[in-house]
Amino acid sequence: MKHDTPDGILVDNYPAAHRSLRIAFVTETYPPEVNGVAMTIARIVEGLHARNHDVQLIRPRQDANDSAETAVRFHEVLMRGLPIPRYPNLRMGVPSKKALVQLWSVHRPDVVHIATEGALGWSALQAATHLKLPVCSDFRTNFHAYSRHYGIGWLYKPIMAYLRKFHNRTQNTMVPTEALRRDLEAGGFKNLTVVSRGVDTKQFTPLRRSQALREQWGVAPDDLVVLYVGRIAPEKNLPALIAAFEAISQKDARAKLVVVGSGPQQEELQQRLPQAIFAGQRKGEDLAAHYASGDLFLFPSLTETFGNVTTEAMASGLAVLAFNYAAAAQLIRSGENGMLAPMDDTAAFVQAAASLAADLQGRRRMGEAACQTASALDWSSIVARFEGVLDSVIHRAEVPYRSPIVGVRQGAV
Incomplete structure (x- = not known):
């Protein structure tokens, strides 16, 4: 069910989860890296953790001094990564399906959320599919549009084909605006849900x-x-x-x-x-x-x-x-x-x-x-809608699964 906020922002009104979820959150960028994707992902992760969910954050190791953080109901798993050409302060993941299958076979999440579509994200999708885990994704960066600005416009169609294949293999893809949802739907993307983004009005004032x-x-x-x-x-x-x-x-x-x-x-x-x-x-x-x-x-x-x-x-x-x-x-x-x-x-x-x-x-x-x-763009309401989508994906899962809660050890894979 959809509704409009007072500011005319169309959102999908998914009910928030009423139980603690075990969420594997896969991303190839995260603070202290500085970019909009890393910032918004951190807000969602922190919000889910604050709402009493177990969050297993899987990301590339950013440098030699990077170490996995662990806390009650929050665990990081660091994967191998490589620098991105022309973006030396950012890392990209490498193929890691085997490692993720091993990890999730022991510490099985209720749902896998993939925030980025790189090699680590693709590996997470393959591993989740192999283990019949519910999986959803974000469409966060217009890589297909970027290609036109770097002299490789001929890659536009192949990149779009890859992104469409990637996201259509997940049970749901979250997008930040209704306009983007319409554009992607016209391009053959399926199961799209609008979940907008917030802003910290205590910081930005x-x-x-x-x-x-x-x-x-x-x-x-x-x-x-x-x-x-x-x-x-x-x-x-x-x-x-x-x-x-x-x-x-x-x-x-x-x-x-x-x-x-x-x-x-x-x-x-x-x-x-x-x-x-x-x-x-x-x-x-x-x-x-x-x-x-x-x-x-x-x-x-x-x-x-x-x-x-x-x-x-x-x-x-x-x-x-x-x-x-x-x-x-x-x-x-x-x-x-x-x-x-x-x-x-x-x-x-x-x-x-x-x-x-x-x-x-x-x-x-x-x-x-x-x-x-x-002032109306509160992050808490955005996280609640995000949480509701996760719960909906779990309920529609091919193989319902619930194992005893087990902790995820700190460390790298």
């Missing part, structure tokens, strides 16, 4: 605004700070960011661009925008202060499945300009709590950026409304 930080940037109290947060990479459509800020600069020479993040195109972007401030990767309260100390948030990406930075900027009280896509399309009422440009219309994006830059009162009004919208 206008109260984090820091005049001291703005002084470090060399801006006066009334100067305009334009903010971008995200990977500095081809898939983020950075030419639109450059064009938008150049248009802003023509009308307001004192405007300052602050870029938070890192990536393979940083040197190129620094050359194109030599006066911009490149703050690097930021975390926690420091990241929140960077958000709240800006005035206008530009997000030009066209490859997001959701776009967590959109909700973080909104919660921080910023007027957000984005394309009519992903989280922005779901949450922004253009002209009221932010601004939307038509999909892939760079000229409209640039024009809207210049208009917002010149409208101080409009930006403030939109920022206040954006903060109000974000």
Whole structure:
């Protein structure tokens, strides 16, 4: 059964589980790695653990000093991993079906949830199928769209075929927006469920605004700070960011661009925008202060499945300009709590950026409304819906199974 939230966010109203579940959660990225997927996965894992479920987190070892954590009802199992080309701070899993079959034969979970579709995720799917375990998945990253930005657009169809094969072998695939659900369904994906994403409004809040930080940037109290947060990479459509800020600069020479993040195109972007401030990767309260100390948030990406930075900027009280896509399309009422440009219309994006830059009162009004919208995106309700989907998958399982609870030892496989 589906219903609309007060903000018009379509969600699937699955009942929350009323018993403790043993959940094997498989992911190829997790904090302290810095990316939106890792952050949202951590929120879900922490939320499930807080709701009294046994969580077995299976992920690649991130470096030589990485060690498995263990606590009551929470255990990590570390697998072998390899660095991802062009993304040295991230690791990818390697084929591990045999190890997972051995692990789950001894410590059998009630359900396997696969958050990423790499080699480790595929191995988890094979192992779960072999053991007749209920299995569900997330569609979190548009790898198929990324291929077009790295000169390998010819891989689009093979990647889509792989993703479709992967997800259709699970009993349910969770997606963050109704628009993405429709797109994937049209592409042959089955058993799709909308489970949106939340934002930590205690961390991301206008109260984090820091005049001291703005002084470090060399801006006066009334100067305009334009903010971008995200990977500095081809898939983020950075030419639109450059064009938008150049248009802003023509009308307001004192405007300052602050870029938070890192990536393979940083040197190129620094050359194109030599006066911009490149703050690097930021975390926690420091990241929140960077958000709240800006005035206008530009997000030009066209490859997001959701776009967590959109909700973080909104919660921080910023007027957000984005394309009519992903989280922005779901949450922004253009002209009221932010601004939307038509999909892939760079000229409209640039024009809207210049208009917002010149409208101080409009930006403030939109920022206040954006903060109000974000206040409804509570992570606890998202975790409850996620939990409900897991329970539904278990109930539809091919072979119902319930073994005595056994602990999972700390360590690596």
